[in-house]
Amino acid sequence: MTQGPPSFGEALGVWLKIGCLGFGGPAGQIALLHKTVVEEKGWIDEARFAHALSFCMLLPGPEAQQLAVWLGWRLHGVRGGVAAGLLFVLPGLVIMLGLSALYVVYGRSEWAGPVLLGLKAAVVALVAQALLRIGGRTIRDRAGMAIAISAFALLSFTVLPFPLLILAAGAIGWAMGGGASVEVASEEGGERGGTLRTVMIWLAVWLTPVAAALAIAPDSVVARMGAIFSGLAVVSFGGAYAALAYLGQAAAAFGWLTPVQMLDGLGLAETTPGPLVLVFVFVGFVGAYQAAAPEWAWIAGLGGGLMAAWATFAPSFLWIFAGGPFVERLRGRSRPARALAMVSAAAVGVIGQLAVWFATHLLFRTGGALAWGPLKASIPDPASLDIVALGMTILALGLTFALRLPVLTLVAVMMATGLALKAIGLG
Numbered sequence: 001m002t003q004g005p006p007s008f009g010e011a012l013g014v015w016l017k018i019g020c021l022g023f024g025g026p027a028g029q030i031a032l033l034h035k036t037v038v039e040e041k042g043w044i045d046e047a048r049f050a051h052a053l054s055f056c057m058l059l060p061g062p063e064a065q066q067l068a069v070w071l072g073w074r075l076h077g078v079r080g081g082v083a084a085g086l087l088f089v090l091p092g093l094v095i096m097l098g099l100s101a102l103y104v105v106y107g108r109s110e111w112a113g114p115v116l117l118g119l120k121a122a123v124v125a126l127v128a129q130a131l132l133r134i135g136g137r138t139i140r141d142r143a144g145m146a147i148a149i150s151a152f153a154l155l156s157f158t159v160l161p162f163p164l165l166i167l168a169a170g171a172i173g174w175a176m177g178g179g180a181s182v183e184v185a186s187e188e189g190g191e192r193g194g195t196l197r198t199v200m201i202w203l204a205v206w207l208t209p210v211a212a213a214l215a216i217a218p219d220s221v222v223a224r225m226g227a228i229f230s231g232l233a234v235v236s237f238g239g240a241y242a243a244l245a246y247l248g249q250a251a252a253a254f255g256w257l258t259p260v261q262m263l264d265g266l267g268l269a270e271t272t273p274g275p276l277v278l279v280f281v282f283v284g285f286v287g288a289y290q291a292a293a294p295e296w297a298w299i300a301g302l303g304g305g306l307m308a309a310w311a312t313f314a315p316s317f318l319w320i321f322a323g324g325p326f327v328e329r330l331r332g333r334s335r336p337a338r339a340l341a342m343v344s345a346a347a348v349g350v351i352g353q354l355a356v357w358f359a360t361h362l363l364f365r366t367g368g369a370l371a372w373g374p375l376k377a378s379i380p381d382p383a384s385l386d387i388v389a390l391g392m393t394i395l396a397l398g399l400t401f402a403l404r405l406p407v408l409t410l411v412a413v414m415m416a417t418g419l420a421l422k423a424i425g426l427g
Contacts, residue, residue: 092274
Protein backbone atom coordinates (compact mmCIF):
# COMPACT_ATOMS: atom_id res chain seq x y z
CA MET A 1 0.00 0.00 0.00
CA THR A 2 1.39 3.39 -0.92
CA GLN A 3 1.81 6.11 1.67
CA GLY A 4 1.39 9.84 1.23
CA PRO A 5 4.00 11.66 -0.85
CA PRO A 6 7.14 12.68 1.07
CA SER A 7 8.35 16.20 1.53
CA PHE A 8 10.94 17.36 -0.96
CA GLY A 9 13.58 17.45 1.78
CA GLU A 10 12.81 13.88 2.85
CA ALA A 11 13.04 12.72 -0.74
CA LEU A 12 16.43 14.43 -1.17
CA GLY A 13 17.87 12.37 1.66
CA VAL A 14 16.59 9.17 0.10
CA TRP A 15 17.93 10.02 -3.37
CA LEU A 16 21.34 10.79 -1.86
CA LYS A 17 21.30 7.51 0.07
CA ILE A 18 20.47 5.59 -3.11
CA GLY A 19 23.22 7.45 -4.98
CA CYS A 20 25.74 6.41 -2.31
CA LEU A 21 24.60 2.77 -2.18
CA GLY A 22 23.85 2.12 -5.86
CA PHE A 23 26.47 -0.56 -6.47
CA GLY A 24 26.17 -3.48 -8.85
CA GLY A 25 25.24 -2.01 -12.22
CA PRO A 26 21.68 -1.58 -13.50
CA ALA A 27 20.31 -4.75 -11.95
CA GLY A 28 21.52 -3.80 -8.49
CA GLN A 29 20.34 -0.19 -8.81
CA ILE A 30 16.87 -1.15 -10.02
CA ALA A 31 16.67 -3.55 -7.09
CA LEU A 32 17.69 -0.81 -4.67
CA LEU A 33 15.20 1.69 -6.13
CA HIS A 34 12.41 -0.87 -5.87
CA LYS A 35 13.28 -1.89 -2.32
CA THR A 36 13.53 1.70 -1.10
CA VAL A 37 10.78 3.54 -2.95
CA VAL A 38 8.18 0.76 -3.30
CA GLU A 39 8.73 -1.63 -0.39
CA GLU A 40 10.18 0.50 2.41
CA LYS A 41 8.71 3.94 1.72
CA GLY A 42 5.57 3.06 -0.24
CA TRP A 43 5.84 6.26 -2.30
CA ILE A 44 5.14 4.51 -5.62
CA ASP A 45 2.97 1.44 -6.12
CA GLU A 46 4.04 -1.72 -7.92
CA ALA A 47 2.01 -1.02 -11.05
CA ARG A 48 3.51 2.41 -11.59
CA PHE A 49 7.04 1.18 -10.86
CA ALA A 50 6.68 -1.63 -13.41
CA HIS A 51 5.14 0.79 -15.91
CA ALA A 52 8.05 3.21 -15.48
CA LEU A 53 10.64 0.44 -15.70
CA SER A 54 9.19 -0.80 -18.98
CA PHE A 55 9.30 2.74 -20.38
CA CYS A 56 12.93 3.24 -19.30
CA MET A 57 13.91 -0.08 -20.86
CA LEU A 58 12.79 1.32 -24.22
CA LEU A 59 15.06 4.38 -23.95
CA PRO A 60 18.71 4.78 -24.91
CA GLY A 61 21.16 5.40 -22.12
CA PRO A 62 21.37 4.36 -18.44
CA GLU A 63 17.98 2.92 -17.60
CA ALA A 64 18.50 2.94 -13.82
CA GLN A 65 19.25 6.66 -13.76
CA GLN A 66 16.26 7.30 -15.99
CA LEU A 67 14.09 5.33 -13.59
CA ALA A 68 15.38 7.49 -10.72
CA VAL A 69 14.54 10.64 -12.71
CA TRP A 70 11.04 9.29 -13.39
CA LEU A 71 10.46 8.46 -9.72
CA GLY A 72 11.57 11.92 -8.62
CA TRP A 73 9.41 13.53 -11.31
CA ARG A 74 6.36 11.52 -10.22
CA LEU A 75 6.78 12.68 -6.62
CA HIS A 76 7.77 16.35 -7.03
CA GLY A 77 7.61 17.30 -10.67
CA VAL A 78 10.58 18.58 -12.64
CA ARG A 79 12.56 19.70 -9.60
CA GLY A 80 12.10 16.24 -8.09
CA GLY A 81 13.28 14.56 -11.29
CA VAL A 82 16.34 16.80 -11.51
CA ALA A 83 17.21 16.17 -7.86
CA ALA A 84 16.76 12.41 -8.09
CA GLY A 85 18.70 12.14 -11.34
CA LEU A 86 21.61 14.28 -10.15
CA LEU A 87 21.91 12.68 -6.72
CA PHE A 88 21.74 9.23 -8.29
CA VAL A 89 24.90 10.05 -10.25
CA LEU A 90 26.77 12.65 -8.17
CA PRO A 91 28.40 10.45 -5.47
CA GLY A 92 29.74 8.00 -8.04
CA LEU A 93 30.84 10.84 -10.33
CA VAL A 94 32.92 12.49 -7.58
CA ILE A 95 34.49 9.15 -6.66
CA MET A 96 35.20 8.23 -10.27
CA LEU A 97 36.89 11.58 -10.94
CA GLY A 98 39.08 10.98 -7.90
CA LEU A 99 39.91 7.41 -8.91
CA SER A 100 40.71 8.54 -12.45
CA ALA A 101 43.13 11.12 -11.09
CA LEU A 102 44.79 8.49 -8.90
CA TYR A 103 44.95 6.16 -11.87
CA VAL A 104 46.90 8.54 -14.08
CA VAL A 105 49.38 9.08 -11.22
CA TYR A 106 49.74 5.61 -9.74
CA GLY A 107 48.37 3.27 -12.38
CA ARG A 108 46.54 0.03 -11.60
CA SER A 109 45.63 -0.73 -8.02
CA GLU A 110 43.78 -3.47 -6.14
CA TRP A 111 43.19 -1.51 -2.95
CA ALA A 112 39.44 -1.91 -3.19
CA GLY A 113 39.43 -5.72 -3.56
CA PRO A 114 38.10 -6.74 -0.11
CA VAL A 115 35.43 -4.02 -0.07
CA LEU A 116 34.42 -4.82 -3.63
CA LEU A 117 34.00 -8.51 -2.80
CA GLY A 118 31.60 -7.71 0.03
CA LEU A 119 29.67 -5.21 -2.09
CA LYS A 120 29.28 -7.64 -4.97
CA ALA A 121 28.00 -10.37 -2.69
CA ALA A 122 25.46 -7.93 -1.24
CA VAL A 123 24.40 -6.90 -4.74
CA VAL A 124 23.75 -10.53 -5.74
CA ALA A 125 21.43 -10.93 -2.76
CA LEU A 126 19.61 -7.64 -3.37
CA VAL A 127 19.11 -8.43 -7.05
CA ALA A 128 17.79 -11.91 -6.24
CA GLN A 129 15.32 -10.39 -3.78
CA ALA A 130 14.18 -7.73 -6.26
CA LEU A 131 13.88 -10.25 -9.08
CA LEU A 132 11.53 -12.42 -7.04
CA ARG A 133 9.42 -9.51 -5.86
CA ILE A 134 9.24 -7.56 -9.11
CA GLY A 135 8.63 -10.75 -11.08
CA GLY A 136 5.92 -11.92 -8.72
CA ARG A 137 4.04 -8.65 -8.99
CA THR A 138 4.71 -7.83 -12.65
CA ILE A 139 4.06 -11.21 -14.28
CA ARG A 140 0.37 -11.86 -13.86
CA ASP A 141 -0.40 -14.47 -16.53
CA ARG A 142 1.13 -17.17 -18.68
CA ALA A 143 1.86 -14.75 -21.51
CA GLY A 144 3.96 -12.57 -19.22
CA MET A 145 5.79 -15.62 -17.88
CA ALA A 146 6.51 -16.81 -21.42
CA ILE A 147 7.85 -13.38 -22.39
CA ALA A 148 10.10 -13.20 -19.32
CA ILE A 149 11.52 -16.69 -19.85
CA SER A 150 12.01 -16.04 -23.56
CA ALA A 151 13.82 -12.76 -22.91
CA PHE A 152 16.10 -14.45 -20.39
CA ALA A 153 16.88 -17.36 -22.73
CA LEU A 154 17.39 -15.24 -25.84
CA LEU A 155 19.72 -12.82 -24.07
CA SER A 156 21.64 -15.68 -22.47
CA PHE A 157 21.98 -18.03 -25.43
CA THR A 158 21.68 -16.01 -28.64
CA VAL A 159 23.27 -12.94 -30.20
CA LEU A 160 19.93 -11.19 -30.70
CA PRO A 161 20.24 -7.54 -29.59
CA PHE A 162 18.46 -6.32 -26.50
CA PRO A 163 16.44 -3.57 -28.25
CA LEU A 164 14.97 -6.08 -30.70
CA LEU A 165 13.77 -8.29 -27.84
CA ILE A 166 12.15 -5.37 -26.02
CA LEU A 167 10.43 -4.13 -29.19
CA ALA A 168 9.21 -7.65 -29.97
CA ALA A 169 7.73 -7.97 -26.46
CA GLY A 170 5.95 -4.65 -26.92
CA ALA A 171 4.61 -5.69 -30.32
CA ILE A 172 3.27 -8.97 -28.89
CA GLY A 173 1.58 -7.08 -26.07
CA TRP A 174 0.07 -4.59 -28.52
CA ALA A 175 -1.39 -7.41 -30.58
CA MET A 176 -2.84 -9.03 -27.45
CA GLY A 177 -4.35 -5.86 -25.99
CA GLY A 178 -7.56 -5.46 -27.92
CA GLY A 179 -9.91 -5.15 -24.97
CA ALA A 180 -11.62 -2.13 -23.50
CA SER A 181 -9.65 0.70 -22.01
CA VAL A 182 -9.07 0.69 -18.27
CA GLU A 183 -9.88 3.73 -16.19
CA VAL A 184 -6.79 4.88 -14.32
CA ALA A 185 -6.69 7.73 -11.87
CA SER A 186 -4.56 10.44 -13.41
CA GLU A 187 -3.29 13.46 -11.58
CA GLU A 188 -0.41 14.05 -14.00
CA GLY A 189 -0.09 17.23 -15.91
CA GLY A 190 1.75 16.74 -19.15
CA GLU A 191 -0.36 18.88 -21.46
CA ARG A 192 0.44 18.14 -25.07
CA GLY A 193 1.08 21.81 -25.84
CA GLY A 194 3.96 21.84 -23.37
CA THR A 195 5.81 18.92 -24.89
CA LEU A 196 7.61 20.92 -27.58
CA ARG A 197 8.64 23.55 -25.04
CA THR A 198 9.99 20.82 -22.75
CA VAL A 199 11.95 19.26 -25.60
CA MET A 200 13.50 22.58 -26.59
CA ILE A 201 14.45 23.50 -23.02
CA TRP A 202 16.14 20.18 -22.22
CA LEU A 203 17.79 19.92 -25.62
CA ALA A 204 19.36 23.30 -24.89
CA VAL A 205 20.41 22.17 -21.41
CA TRP A 206 22.02 19.05 -22.85
CA LEU A 207 23.70 20.48 -25.93
CA THR A 208 24.78 23.98 -24.85
CA PRO A 209 28.01 22.86 -23.11
CA VAL A 210 28.82 20.59 -26.06
CA ALA A 211 28.20 23.38 -28.58
CA ALA A 212 30.26 25.82 -26.48
CA ALA A 213 33.23 23.44 -26.43
CA LEU A 214 32.99 22.91 -30.18
CA ALA A 215 32.80 26.68 -30.76
CA ILE A 216 35.69 27.58 -28.45
CA ALA A 217 38.09 24.73 -29.22
CA PRO A 218 36.71 22.63 -32.09
CA ASP A 219 39.89 20.57 -32.44
CA SER A 220 40.26 19.75 -28.76
CA VAL A 221 39.74 16.23 -27.46
CA VAL A 222 37.19 17.54 -24.94
CA ALA A 223 35.03 19.01 -27.73
CA ARG A 224 35.27 15.80 -29.75
CA MET A 225 34.33 13.80 -26.67
CA GLY A 226 31.25 15.97 -26.19
CA ALA A 227 30.11 15.20 -29.73
CA ILE A 228 30.93 11.47 -29.52
CA PHE A 229 29.36 10.90 -26.11
CA SER A 230 26.25 12.84 -27.14
CA GLY A 231 25.94 10.58 -30.16
CA LEU A 232 26.33 7.51 -27.97
CA ALA A 233 23.57 8.81 -25.70
CA VAL A 234 21.14 8.67 -28.62
CA VAL A 235 22.07 5.27 -30.07
CA SER A 236 23.06 3.26 -26.97
CA PHE A 237 19.89 1.18 -26.71
CA GLY A 238 20.30 -1.92 -24.60
CA GLY A 239 21.38 -0.43 -21.30
CA ALA A 240 24.81 -0.13 -19.73
CA TYR A 241 26.36 -3.23 -21.26
CA ALA A 242 25.38 -2.31 -24.81
CA ALA A 243 26.65 1.24 -24.23
CA LEU A 244 29.98 -0.15 -23.02
CA ALA A 245 30.34 -2.09 -26.26
CA TYR A 246 29.79 1.07 -28.29
CA LEU A 247 32.23 3.01 -26.11
CA GLY A 248 34.95 0.39 -26.39
CA GLN A 249 34.85 0.68 -30.17
CA ALA A 250 34.89 4.50 -30.08
CA ALA A 251 37.72 4.71 -27.52
CA ALA A 252 39.89 2.38 -29.61
CA ALA A 253 39.08 4.14 -32.88
CA PHE A 254 40.02 7.58 -31.52
CA GLY A 255 43.05 6.32 -29.61
CA TRP A 256 41.81 7.59 -26.25
CA LEU A 257 42.52 4.41 -24.26
CA THR A 258 44.19 1.05 -24.74
CA PRO A 259 42.11 -2.12 -24.22
CA VAL A 260 43.92 -2.74 -20.92
CA GLN A 261 43.09 0.77 -19.71
CA MET A 262 39.48 0.26 -20.73
CA LEU A 263 39.28 -2.89 -18.58
CA ASP A 264 40.90 -1.04 -15.69
CA GLY A 265 38.28 1.68 -15.99
CA LEU A 266 35.49 -0.88 -15.95
CA GLY A 267 36.95 -2.41 -12.81
CA LEU A 268 37.07 1.00 -11.13
CA ALA A 269 33.48 1.70 -12.19
CA GLU A 270 32.39 -1.50 -10.46
CA THR A 271 33.90 -0.22 -7.18
CA THR A 272 31.82 2.98 -7.24
CA PRO A 273 28.14 3.61 -6.59
CA GLY A 274 26.03 4.89 -9.45
CA PRO A 275 25.50 3.68 -13.00
CA LEU A 276 28.09 1.36 -14.53
CA VAL A 277 28.41 3.83 -17.41
CA LEU A 278 30.39 6.04 -15.04
CA VAL A 279 33.24 4.27 -16.80
CA PHE A 280 32.57 6.93 -19.47
CA VAL A 281 33.92 9.47 -16.97
CA PHE A 282 37.12 7.44 -16.66
CA VAL A 283 37.46 7.33 -20.45
CA GLY A 284 36.88 11.07 -20.70
CA PHE A 285 39.34 11.92 -17.93
CA VAL A 286 42.18 9.56 -18.86
CA GLY A 287 41.74 10.03 -22.61
CA ALA A 288 41.80 13.83 -22.40
CA TYR A 289 44.66 13.80 -19.87
CA GLN A 290 46.84 11.64 -22.11
CA ALA A 291 46.06 13.69 -25.24
CA ALA A 292 46.82 17.11 -23.71
CA ALA A 293 50.10 18.94 -23.34
CA PRO A 294 51.65 18.33 -19.89
CA GLU A 295 50.90 21.82 -18.60
CA TRP A 296 47.20 21.44 -19.49
CA ALA A 297 46.80 17.74 -18.72
CA TRP A 298 44.94 18.08 -15.41
CA ILE A 299 42.55 20.72 -16.72
CA ALA A 300 41.92 18.66 -19.85
CA GLY A 301 41.38 15.52 -17.80
CA LEU A 302 38.81 17.18 -15.54
CA GLY A 303 37.12 18.75 -18.56
CA GLY A 304 37.02 15.42 -20.39
CA GLY A 305 35.54 13.59 -17.39
CA LEU A 306 32.87 16.22 -16.78
CA MET A 307 32.01 16.44 -20.49
CA ALA A 308 31.61 12.66 -20.68
CA ALA A 309 29.32 12.71 -17.64
CA TRP A 310 27.23 15.61 -18.92
CA ALA A 311 26.74 14.21 -22.43
CA THR A 312 25.90 10.78 -21.01
CA PHE A 313 23.44 11.66 -18.25
CA ALA A 314 21.83 14.97 -19.31
CA PRO A 315 19.75 13.31 -22.08
CA SER A 316 17.93 11.24 -19.44
CA PHE A 317 16.13 14.36 -18.25
CA LEU A 318 14.97 15.10 -21.79
CA TRP A 319 13.65 11.57 -22.35
CA ILE A 320 11.75 11.47 -19.06
CA PHE A 321 10.37 15.01 -18.89
CA ALA A 322 9.24 14.97 -22.53
CA GLY A 323 8.11 11.36 -22.76
CA GLY A 324 6.96 10.64 -19.22
CA PRO A 325 3.61 12.50 -19.32
CA PHE A 326 2.73 10.88 -22.65
CA VAL A 327 3.56 7.38 -21.39
CA GLU A 328 1.60 8.00 -18.18
CA ARG A 329 -1.49 8.80 -20.24
CA LEU A 330 -1.16 5.43 -21.96
CA ARG A 331 -1.74 3.55 -18.71
CA GLY A 332 -5.51 3.60 -19.20
CA ARG A 333 -5.49 2.48 -22.84
CA SER A 334 -5.71 -1.21 -23.49
CA ARG A 335 -3.21 -1.80 -26.30
CA PRO A 336 -0.42 0.52 -25.06
CA ALA A 337 -0.91 -0.69 -21.49
CA ARG A 338 -0.70 -4.33 -22.58
CA ALA A 339 2.36 -3.57 -24.70
CA LEU A 340 4.14 -1.94 -21.77
CA ALA A 341 3.07 -4.83 -19.52
CA MET A 342 4.82 -7.25 -21.86
CA VAL A 343 7.88 -4.98 -21.94
CA SER A 344 7.81 -5.12 -18.12
CA ALA A 345 7.72 -8.91 -18.29
CA ALA A 346 10.67 -8.87 -20.70
CA ALA A 347 12.47 -6.53 -18.30
CA VAL A 348 12.14 -9.19 -15.58
CA GLY A 349 13.93 -11.61 -17.93
CA VAL A 350 16.58 -8.98 -18.61
CA ILE A 351 17.16 -8.39 -14.89
CA GLY A 352 17.38 -12.16 -14.42
CA GLN A 353 19.99 -12.46 -17.16
CA LEU A 354 22.03 -9.57 -15.72
CA ALA A 355 21.81 -11.16 -12.27
CA VAL A 356 23.13 -14.49 -13.58
CA TRP A 357 25.87 -12.69 -15.52
CA PHE A 358 26.90 -10.74 -12.44
CA ALA A 359 26.83 -13.75 -10.10
CA THR A 360 28.78 -15.91 -12.58
CA HIS A 361 31.53 -13.33 -12.89
CA LEU A 362 31.69 -13.02 -9.12
CA LEU A 363 31.86 -16.75 -8.37
CA PHE A 364 34.11 -17.96 -11.19
CA ARG A 365 37.49 -16.48 -12.04
CA THR A 366 37.67 -17.83 -15.60
CA GLY A 367 35.43 -19.30 -18.24
CA GLY A 368 34.92 -19.74 -21.93
CA ALA A 369 32.37 -18.98 -24.61
CA LEU A 370 30.72 -21.17 -27.22
CA ALA A 371 29.26 -19.78 -30.44
CA TRP A 372 27.44 -21.44 -33.31
CA GLY A 373 25.72 -19.17 -35.78
CA PRO A 374 23.19 -17.03 -33.86
CA LEU A 375 23.65 -19.15 -30.73
CA LYS A 376 26.14 -18.44 -27.98
CA ALA A 377 26.76 -19.46 -24.40
CA SER A 378 29.16 -18.47 -21.64
CA ILE A 379 30.59 -21.48 -19.81
CA PRO A 380 32.31 -20.85 -16.45
CA ASP A 381 35.25 -23.06 -15.55
CA PRO A 382 34.20 -25.14 -12.50
CA ALA A 383 37.81 -25.38 -11.39
CA SER A 384 37.96 -21.60 -11.06
CA LEU A 385 35.17 -21.40 -8.48
CA ASP A 386 36.05 -18.79 -5.85
CA ILE A 387 35.19 -20.45 -2.55
CA VAL A 388 35.51 -17.20 -0.60
CA ALA A 389 33.15 -15.40 -2.99
CA LEU A 390 30.71 -18.31 -2.75
CA GLY A 391 30.74 -18.16 1.02
CA MET A 392 30.25 -14.39 0.97
CA THR A 393 27.32 -14.75 -1.40
CA ILE A 394 25.66 -17.39 0.76
CA LEU A 395 26.13 -15.12 3.78
CA ALA A 396 24.58 -12.17 1.94
CA LEU A 397 21.60 -14.27 0.83
CA GLY A 398 21.06 -15.46 4.38
CA LEU A 399 21.23 -11.94 5.81
CA THR A 400 18.80 -10.73 3.15
CA PHE A 401 16.19 -13.48 3.10
CA ALA A 402 16.44 -14.93 6.62
CA LEU A 403 17.31 -11.91 8.76
CA ARG A 404 15.86 -9.29 6.36
CA LEU A 405 18.61 -6.79 7.12
CA PRO A 406 18.09 -3.23 5.83
CA VAL A 407 20.21 -2.25 2.84
CA LEU A 408 22.62 -0.03 4.78
CA THR A 409 23.21 -2.69 7.42
CA LEU A 410 23.67 -5.42 4.81
CA VAL A 411 26.22 -3.36 2.88
CA ALA A 412 28.12 -2.44 6.05
CA VAL A 413 28.22 -6.05 7.27
CA MET A 414 29.40 -7.39 3.91
CA MET A 415 32.10 -4.73 3.54
CA ALA A 416 33.35 -5.43 7.07
CA THR A 417 33.35 -9.18 6.36
CA GLY A 418 35.40 -8.66 3.20
CA LEU A 419 37.97 -6.60 5.10
CA ALA A 420 38.08 -9.17 7.92
CA LEU A 421 38.72 -12.01 5.49
CA LYS A 422 41.49 -9.99 3.88
CA ALA A 423 43.06 -9.38 7.28
CA ILE A 424 43.30 -13.11 8.00
CA GLY A 425 44.58 -13.91 4.55
CA LEU A 426 41.41 -15.23 2.93
CA GLY A 427 40.34 -12.17 0.85
